[in-house]
Amino acid sequence: MPKALVPVAGRPMLEHVILKLKEAGLPNWSSTFTIRRTDYRFLKANQNFGLTIHISDERDMLLDTGGGIKKAATFFTGTEPFLVHNVDILSNADLKEVYDFHRESQNLATLLVSPRKTSRYLLFDTDNRLQGWIHKDTLQTKPEGFVYEPGQYREYAFSGIHVISPELFHYMEGKAWNGKFPIMDFYLHTCRQLQLGGCIKEDLQLIDIGKPDTLARAEEFLKD
Numbered sequence: 001m002p003k004a005l006v007p008v009a010g011r012p013m014l015e016h017v018i019l020k021l022k023e024a025g026l027p028n029w030s031s032t033f034t035i036r037r038t039d040y041r042f043l044k045a046n047q048n049f050g051l052t053i054h055i056s057d058e059r060d061m062l063l064d065t066g067g068g069i070k071k072a073a074t075f076f077t078g079t080e081p082f083l084v085h086n087v088d089i090l091s092n093a094d095l096k097e098v099y100d101f102h103r104e105s106q107n108l109a110t111l112l113v114s115p116r117k118t119s120r121y122l123l124f125d126t127d128n129r130l131q132g133w134i135h136k137d138t139l140q141t142k143p144e145g146f147v148y149e150p151g152q153y154r155e156y157a158f159s160g161i162h163v164i165s166p167e168l169f170h171y172m173e174g175k176a177w178n179g180k181f182p183i184m185d186f187y188l189h190t191c192r193q194l195q196l197g198g199c200i201k202e203d204l205q206l207i208d209i210g211k212p213d214t215l216a217r218a219e220e221f222l223k224d
Contacts, residue, residue, distance in 0.1 A: 002038060002039060003087055003210065004039050004087045005038060005039065005042060006088075006209060006215070008209060008215060008218045008219060009219050009222045009223070012042065013087050013088060013090075013209060014033075014043075014087055015042075015046070015049070017085055017087055017089075018031065019049065020085075020095065021083070021085065021095065022049065022050075022051060024096045026083060026096065031051055031052075031053050031054070032053070032054045032055075032072050032075045032082075033053065033054075040055060054075050056068065056071055056075065061180065062180070063179065064180045064181055064182050064183075065086075065182050065183040066172075066181040066182050066185065066186045067179055067180045067181050069084060069164070069183055073166070073169045073172075076169075078166065079167075081099065081102055081103060081163050081164060081165045081166070082163070082164055082166070083099055083163050084161070084163070084164060084183075086160030086161070088208055088210045089159065089206060089208055090206070090207045090218055090221055090222065091204060091206040091207070092203075092204065092205045093159065093161055093201060093206075098110070098161065099163055101163075102163035106195055107195050107196060107197035108164070108165050108167055108168045108171075108194050108195055109162055109165070109168055109187065109194075109197075110162060110163045110196075110198070110199050111130070111162045111196070111197070111198050112159040112162060112198075112201060112204070113156035113198045113200055113201075114156060114159060114200065114201050114202065114203075114204035115202060116157040116204065116206065117157075119136050119137045120134070120136070120157070121133065121134055121155040121156060121157060122156055122198070123148070123155060124154045124156060124198045125153060125154070127197075128199075128200065129191075129196065129197055129198075130187060130188075130191040130197065130198065131146070131153060131191060132146040132148065132153070132188065133188050134155075142188040143189055143191065154200075156198060156200060159201075159204060159206055160208070162183075163199075168194070171190055176189070207221045
C-alpha cells in the first residue's frame with residue numbers, strides 16, 4: 001500500500017494532507033501531486049475534494065523527493081512560490097504562516113524546522129540560513145568539505161514541509177539533478193551558493209507515519 005493511502009483515524013494520509021492544505025487557503029492555489037495510479041483513483045472517487053488537482057505521473061519511475069519536484073516544474077512556471085508537503089507527515093504547523101514567511105524573505109527555499117530530538121540535524125547560522133547537515137551518531141557531515149564545530153550552528157530537525165520559489169529550478173540543470181534524487185541532497189550541495197533558509201517553529205508537533213509503530217501515536221495525535 002502506498003503511504004499516501006495508509007489510513008489514520010479512518011482517513012488516508014493523502015486526505016489529511018489535502019484537507020490541511022485546503023484549510024490553509026493559500027492564494028490562487030491548485031495542488032500537484034506526484035502519485036501512483038491507486039492514488040489517482042482515490043482522488044477521482046472523492047471528486048478531488050473540490051480542488052483543482054494536476055497530476056505529475058511517476059508510474060514509469062519514482063523520482064524521490066527532488067526528482068519529483070523537478071518533474072513537476074512545468075506546473076510552476078510563474079513567480080508564485082509553491083508549498084511542498086510530504087504525505088507521511090501530520091503536524092500542527094500553520095501552513096499559511098510558513099508560506100507567508102517565505103514570501104517575505106529573500107529565500108529561494110524555506111524549510112520548516114524545529115528543535116525536535118533526532119540523530120540528523122540541519123545546521124543554520126545566526127541568520128537562519130542553511131549551512132550544512134550532521135548525523136550525530138556517525139558524525140557524518142554534508143556538504144563535502146563541511147567542518148562541524150559544536151556551538152557554531154543552530155541545530156534543527158526538518159519537518160518535511162518547505163516552500164520553494166520557481167527560480168530554484170534554474171539551479172537544477174546539471175547532470176547531478178537529472179532523474180531520481182533527494183531534495184535534501186540538492187539543498188546541501190547548493191546551500192553555500194543559494195539562499196536557503198529556515199522557518200523555525202519552536203513548538204512544532206509532528207508525527208511521521210513512515211513506520212508502522214507510529215500509526216497508533218498518529219491516531220492519538222489527531223485526537224489531541
